[in-house]
Amino acid sequence: MRIHPFEELDWQPTAMGDLTLRRRTDAALGVEIFEVKLGEEFLMSSLFTxxxxxxxxxxxxxxxxxxxxxxxxxxxxxxxxxxxxxxxxxxxxxxxxxxxxxxxxxxxxxxxxxxxxxxxxxxxxxxxxxxxxxxxxxxxxxxxxxxxxxxxxxxxxxxxxxxxxxxxxxxxxxxxxxxxxxxxxxxxxxxxxxxxxxxxxxxxxxxxxxxxxxxxxxxxxxxxxxxxxxxxxx
CATH class of the missing domain: 3.40.50.150 (Vaccinia Virus protein VP39)
Structure with missing residues (x-):
């Protein structure tokens, strides 16, 4: 699976772990995707709404x-x-x-x-x-x-x-x-x-x-x- 580069828009520590907002463009899909991670766990993606x-x-x-x-x-x-x-x-x-x-x-x-x-x-x-x-x-x-x-x-x-x-x-x-x-x-x-x-x-x-x-x-x-x-x- 190809890993698409992402831009980190924000990173902040929380009581439940580090919270990260990042953005990447998937050339194959032709869409810009926003993702949220808490620690190493993916919380949500604008690809699935x-x-x-x-x-x-x-x-x-x-x-x-x-x-x-x-x-x-x-x-x-x-x-x-x-x-x-x-x-x-x-x-x-x-x-x-x-x-x-x-x-x-x-x-x-x-x-x-x-x-x-x-x-x-x-x-x-x-x-x-x-x-x-x-x-x-x-x-x-x-x-x-x-x-x-x-x-x-x-x-x-x-x-x-x-x-x-x-x-x-x-x-x-x-x-x-x-x-x-x-x-x-x-x-x-x-x-x-x-x-x-x-x-x-x-x-x-x-x-x-x-x-x-x-x-x-x-x-x-x-x-x-x-x-x-x-x-x-x-």
């Missing part, structure tokens, strides 16, 4: 009403957030990310969707720990959301940090549900196939959870890859 966009599309398809308030957990390259903004019913969107570098990348306009994302008056980028926010009991000053879209961990079984694991339990999902309106929706991206045990846990908290398999062409392997998007209502 279909499932991240479907996280927003499928989640909001179940949401009811207009002037929707949306919470996105995990900013990343911004494709979930942009897909949410393209739903005209979204009135306000808060995106929480725990890494200052990621928010900084978008505020500096380093990524393809950064300009569209940060110039939209509906967008608020917030530096915080999404998982800690979900554990907290919302008070009178906290908004309740029509939809919570989460794309941080690889899957419910494979977390970036052990502190995230409690969210994927009945207690953790129950705590998250307190931040949703009575007709609210929770949607979750996963890199793994549908997890039937996790679906059973979701069913203890949410109504009619569904697991959508998102297939997409993989130009690296020449085959088809897939992710999972879970969607459930309150």
């Amino acid at each position: 279909v499932a991240e966009e479907q996280l927003a599309t499928l989640g909001l398809a179940v949401a009811v009403g207009d002037r929707l308030k949306v919470l996105v957990g995990g900013l990343g390259l911004g494709y979930t957030a942009i897909a949410a903004l393209r739903d005209a019913r979204v009135g306000a969107m808060t995106v929480i990310d725990t890494m200052p570098a990621v928010i900084d990348w978008h505020e500096r306009g380093l990524l393809p969707v950064s300009g569209e994302l940060t110039s939209d008056p509906r967008t608020s980028l917030v530096l915080d720990d999404f998982f800690a926010v979900m554990r907290r009991e919302p008070d009178a000053t906290d908004p309740l959301y029509d939809a919570i879209l989460l794309d941080v961990d690889h899957s419910p079984r494979h977390q970036l940090d052990p502190s995230h694991a409690d969210l994927y339990t009945e207690a953790g999902l129950s705590a998250l549900s307190r931040h949703l309106k009575p007709s609210g929706v929770f949607a979750l991206w996963s890199d793994d196939p549908p997890d039937h045990e996790f679906m059973a846990v979701m069913a203890l908290v949410f109504a009619e959870p569904a697991a959508h398999v998102i297939d997409f062409d993989n130009p690296v392997t020449g085959g088809v890859s897939s992710n999972t998007v879970y969607v459930a209502g309150t």
Whole structure:
């Protein structure tokens, strides 16, 4: 496999390892690719955004009403957030990310969707720990959301940090549900196939959870890859 040279756009240390944003051009594909690594682990690539966009599309398809308030957990390259903004019913969107570098990348306009994302008056980028926010009991000053879209961990079984694991339990999902309106929706991206045990846990908290398999062409392997998007209502 040919290794294409890359340009390092940013590098910053974090509590979970060194975070790197880099850009490369794949001559064979004729595209510019943005990649994020945490330590030696690839987190995301702009070459594969279909499932991240479907996280927003499928989640909001179940949401009811207009002037929707949306919470996105995990900013990343911004494709979930942009897909949410393209739903005209979204009135306000808060995106929480725990890494200052990621928010900084978008505020500096380093990524393809950064300009569209940060110039939209509906967008608020917030530096915080999404998982800690979900554990907290919302008070009178906290908004309740029509939809919570989460794309941080690889899957419910494979977390970036052990502190995230409690969210994927009945207690953790129950705590998250307190931040949703009575007709609210929770949607979750996963890199793994549908997890039937996790679906059973979701069913203890949410109504009619569904697991959508998102297939997409993989130009690296020449085959088809897939992710999972879970969607459930309150």
